[in-house]
Amino acid sequence: MRRVANLTQLAGPSVLIVVAALLGTLVSTSSRGYFVNSLVEVTIVVALYVFIGNSGVLSFGHISFVALGAWTAGVLSVPVGEKPAIMPNLAHFLRDTTIGNIPSLALAAVAGGVLALVVGLPLMRLSGLAAGIATFGVLEIGHNVLRYYEKIGPGLNTFSSVPETTGLFQAAIGALIAIGVAFAYQRSRFGRMLRATREDPSAASAVGISVYRQRLGAFVVSGVLAGLAGGLYVHLLPLNTEALYLDLTFLTLAMLVVGGASSLWGAVVGALAVSALDSFLAQAENGVRLPGFTLDLPGGTRLVVVGALMALVLILRPSGLTGGREFSLPRRRA
Numbered sequence: 001m002r003r004v005a006n007l008t009q010l011a012g013p014s015v016l017i018v019v020a021a022l023l024g025t026l027v028s029t030s031s032r033g034y035f036v037n038s039l040v041e042v043t044i045v046v047a048l049y050v051f052i053g054n055s056g057v058l059s060f061g062h063i064s065f066v067a068l069g070a071w072t073a074g075v076l077s078v079p080v081g082e083k084p085a086i087m088p089n090l091a092h093f094l095r096d097t098t099i100g101n102i103p104s105l106a107l108a109a110v111a112g113g114v115l116a117l118v119v120g121l122p123l124m125r126l127s128g129l130a131a132g133i134a135t136f137g138v139l140e141i142g143h144n145v146l147r148y149y150e151k152i153g154p155g156l157n158t159f160s161s162v163p164e165t166t167g168l169f170q171a172a173i174g175a176l177i178a179i180g181v182a183f184a185y186q187r188s189r190f191g192r193m194l195r196a197t198r199e200d201p202s203a204a205s206a207v208g209i210s211v212y213r214q215r216l217g218a219f220v221v222s223g224v225l226a227g228l229a230g231g232l233y234v235h236l237l238p239l240n241t242e243a244l245y246l247d248l249t250f251l252t253l254a255m256l257v258v259g260g261a262s263s264l265w266g267a268v269v270g271a272l273a274v275s276a277l278d279s280f281l282a283q284a285e286n287g288v289r290l291p292g293f294t295l296d297l298p299g300g301t302r303l304v305v306v307g308a309l310m311a312l313v314l315i316l317r318p319s320g321l322t323g324g325r326e327f328s329l330p331r332r333r334a
Helices: 002-026 029-055 062-077 080-086 101-123 128-148 168-187 189-199 201-206 211-234 246-259 264-285 301-316
Strands: 288-290 293-295
Touching (some): 029 189, 029 246, 062 101, 062 246, 168 189, 189 211, 201 211, 264 288, 264 301
């Protein structure tokens, strides 16, 4: 029975991803991009869940791992002949190298994991407000390095000439991989020990659990998934440093909080629900026709609405829409 329950917890989020991908095939080509974007955002939110949901430590720095993954996959995917025009100051070994889609995604994931390990070694000794502020510092440093250091990317310019290979299928596969890794981690002994440190760090330390090592391990795993998401993102649409900064940080954290930060099911539900709302509001800011009238919202409305929604959920249902519970089938009463 326990094995069946575990498989059900994995099947629920996975089926939701498959349904979203299938719905994406039924809409117009212009609307399909919203579904692909939603699936990539699921991967980012699941990466956040692996660390934040299991450790209880808030992190503002994960979009740095997404950005580094995007830069890694983007720089290495642009054809060699087009790099001098787009990135004239690129380092020689990057300027003369081009790889395919799948290797670029793999290297993006590795880059995200390596950066998470480097910054996690000192930062995972912190907790509470200090940890949040320190990870925000990581976000700022990463943003400015990618923005101004043109040896490793386009700098202030927008990435162009990156092959647009992230479609519904690849985005869905990426989200399913992230869900599978997150599920395997949370069911492992390392995930259980990390959740024990979340509930009572002193008691966990007293029974021999290293809070530092468990948090660092989860931080690296989440960095790998965030780097993978960045690789999918840069193969989806042209990016610049501002697209991978504060707005995306706020939006993905809102998705995790609204869905339920302490469960994988909540992370997926929150990502898809808030992404659907955000996409609709983005369209409404440019004017969208509804039955009987045209809805035309002022610019910036979507961020205000998402922020208000997050505050409302925190007030009325602090554990999120899913109540912090994993997916389960209703039981039959005898």
